[in-house]
Each structure stands twice: as structure tokens, then as C-alpha cells.
Amino acid sequence: MGAVVNGRRMKLVGGLTVALAVIGGLGATGAAAAPGTAAGPRYTAGAQGAGDAYFPYAGNGGYDVQHYHLDVTYSPPAPGAPLTGRLDGTATIDLVATKDLDRFNLDLRGMEVGSLSVNGKPASVVTPPAPGAVIEGAAYWQVQDDDARVWELTVQPRPKLKAGQHVQVVVEYGGATTRPEDIEGALYGWVTTADGAMVVGEPEGSMTWYPVSDHQTDKASYSFAITVPEGKVAVANGVQSKPEETADGWTTWYWDAPDQQASYLTTASVGDFELREAYSSSSGVPIIDAVDADLTPANLATTNASLARQVEMIDFYEEHFGGYPFVAYGSIVDDDTVFYALETQTRPVYSRRASEGTVAHELAHQWFGDAVSPERWQDIWLNEGWATYATWMWDEHEGDATVQESYNDWYASEDADSDYWDLQIGDPQPLGLFQDPVYDRGAGTLHALRLEVGDEAFFAGTRLWLERYDDAAGTAEDFQAVFEEVSGKDLDAFFQTWLYDQAKPPATWTLP
Ligand code: TRP
């Protein structure tokens, strides 16, 4: 749903200029027809990307998704067999056209579409037409270019769609599941595991298991019916909308995630989970944990101790950041691993164990990243800096290091001549998204900001940021504007130093 909350201030930093050039080219599938001229056709193609410079084909343009209903059947690998499974799904996608559309795209990777309809009218599969070629009638086609990392499903609806029109797209699809990798070679998406699947989509891996506009500028609500072999447990976002049902050796799990949700935060993990009885936060948020039955005793002990702190952590964060933003919470802890945890909305996924620090980190992301998402992937420091800083705050609350001590330790950890300072955390590039400075220089930025504007403005600004961009996304420039508004200060030089200068910031904020 409605994602871009305001116009972007065009502070041309880093790769943005380049970005616009790239997207200009991309959006122009119907582009032979000089966009913007009166002679151009009324109905045009929706853009193949949401406009993100880092992932130009992630997300799409020309429509706004309202809801995804994902009905999927999954067979995990047989015991001891290679790590491939089989997924067959029907995605029912409710969307609203935002312009007059001749065609529009969805993202889908490694899955083949078997049938597709728009408002009940079936489309025929065709081979991808040459640019400018005319295709008669309702049609769809897929482009899957692994080398170029382009995975697009194009839909040509007939009749064409008018701006403002609500439509339902039903896609039947399926394929072998693998262990997909992100741009830097980390596992993500529908990661097939020995006992099921770990499903973590950051940044654009959700397209490995359902057709989607895979970018956080188009949030939507979700519902799920996930059918797995009897004995397996499927855990998605939100709450169980009704009890699971078993017939003929298959169990269907029903989940409902009514909050606006970015695609990368969707999960439907499958495994030998123990689904624990729901309990709740002091404020009444239901907490549903799913813990793999096969964790090692040491990992289970660590996990149980950490999960037992979730209620206190929610209390602590609610005090500072405002009410928990979603319908439910809880953790999925898998004995398998993607080597990182992810803040999947309402229900983070952990590899092998959930440590207390990681639980504090993923919970903080529910406010910072999930409720308010980075409008562009270059804004990732707003996610990781905040999750790291919130964990510093939790440590302080626990009587461990104060936030100032954590800041000082971090500041002292790298000399001024270290290449650590080369990464521009405000524009880290696709391969820099999850580099250390994004996390701890990001946290340092927030602590320095707190000292710069004072505690009162810092927490007022934090609340304003979370309220203003709730269920949506914002940029670093939006963030700066909020803190300028609450503090009355010009923060251009501050954010230049912290987000873009390839140098160690001065010791100004290192208090004794
Ligand atoms: N966003 C995750 C976190 O910090 C981390 C993450 C996602 C990640 N994808 C990754 C880390 C790839 C390393 C590699 O909670």
C-alpha cells in the first residue's frame, strides 16, 4: 500500500544521480513512445523496478499491492537427499493500478508460472516479445536471467487497466526449491534445509518463492495457507488465523499478517518446530515462538534464556520508542543456518541459537526497519544503526556498558588511518549493505546525534520519525529533516561527517 509518503528532497549524494539515469532507462518499456508527450499512448507499461539504484529490477511500478494471499504446498528434501525441495503455490494478489496500464510486472525467480489470470480472465503464456512488439490478447511471459540478476514476470491484462482500478491477479506457479544467494553470495529467500526451509528475504529474495513487487516501497498485508507433510510445522508472520488442519498425511497451517509489511520481511519457515503456547507482553502483544526440536542442548539453553527476556525487552523498547507496532511477536529458531538472523516482521528467524544480543537487535528492528522501512537500500544504516544502538540501550538498562561506554569502545576500536572509515554508510553500495560500519558506525551516528541535539529532542525526534513514517518508508534525508524540526538545528554538516565523510569523525562526542 501507499508507500512513498512525501516527495524526496533531492540532495544529490553518492550514487543517486547514476540511479536516476538507470531507472529512467528501465521504466521505459513502452519508451519508444516519448513519455510525457501528448502523442504518447494512454496505456503504458509499468516500470520493471521500484526505482532503487542498488536493485534496479526489484519491485515494480504502475500499481500498489493491497494484499497477498499465499497458498503454498511444500515438500522438503527426503532425509539424507540433496537440499532441494518442491514448492507449488497459488498467489492471489489484490492490487490497485496507479496509472493506465497496458502491462505490468511482478518479480519471480526460479519458479515457473503455470497459469495466470487477471480479474478471472485467463492470460496465455508467450515467449518474451522483442521490445516494441505487439502481442494480441491477455498474455504473460517470464524473463529469468541469473547472470544479470533479472527475474521478471510480465502481465499484459485484457482489458487494459485504468488508473485507480482494483484488480485481483491469481498466479499458479511452482518449481524446485534450492538455496538462493543474494548479490554478495549470502543465502536468502526460500532456503531449502534438511528438515524444511528457512525463509529470509532481505533484500530482494522473496521473489524466490512467490510473485511479488519485491521492494519495501510497496507494503501490503498478507495471509497464508502453507501445506507441509504431516509432522512438519510452518510458521509465517502474524497470528494463526485458525488451527492447522491435517488430511491424507498433509497439514495446512493458516497465518494472517494484517499489518502493512515489506516483502523482504515475509517468512513461511518450515521445520521440526515446537510451536510454543502463546504468551503476551505486558502491553498485551501475543508472543508465539517456534523452536527447532533439534537444537543442541547448549543452543537450546541459550535460546530459552534469551526468549525468556522478550517480554522485558518489549516493555523497555515501548517505553522509549512507543507501542509495539504489530499484531504479534515471537521468534523462529532453526537448527539449520543461513549464518545470520533476520527481523522478519512479527517473527524474526534465528540460525541455530538466539543469543540475547541478537534477540534485542531483531526486536528493535520491528520499530526500525519493519514499521518504518528504508525507502532505498542505501538507507540501510537506518535499520542496522538503530538495531545496534537499541541493543546498546538494552545493555545499559541491564547494568552492562552504558551507551556512552559502548560508543567510546567502538570509537577507540579503529585508528584514523584504518580503511574501516572508507565505507560511506549513507551510500554503502550493494556489496556494503551488511558491512560492520553500517551497524556500528550507524549506532555511533545515532549516539553522536543524541549528544548533538540533547536527550529530549533525540527521543522526541525518534518518536516523530516512527509516527510519521509508520507503515511506510523514509530516507536519510527524511530522518535528518525530522531531527532538524525537533531541534531547530541545521544538521547538514553533522550528517555529512557521519554518513558520507570517508574519515574518522572528530572526537567531539567521546565524553569521559
Ligand atoms: N538484516 C540482518 C540483521 O542484521 C542481517 C542480514 C541480512 C545479513 N542479510 C545478510 C547479514 C547477509 C550478512 C549477510 O539482522
Ligand code: ZN
Ligand atoms: Zn539487523
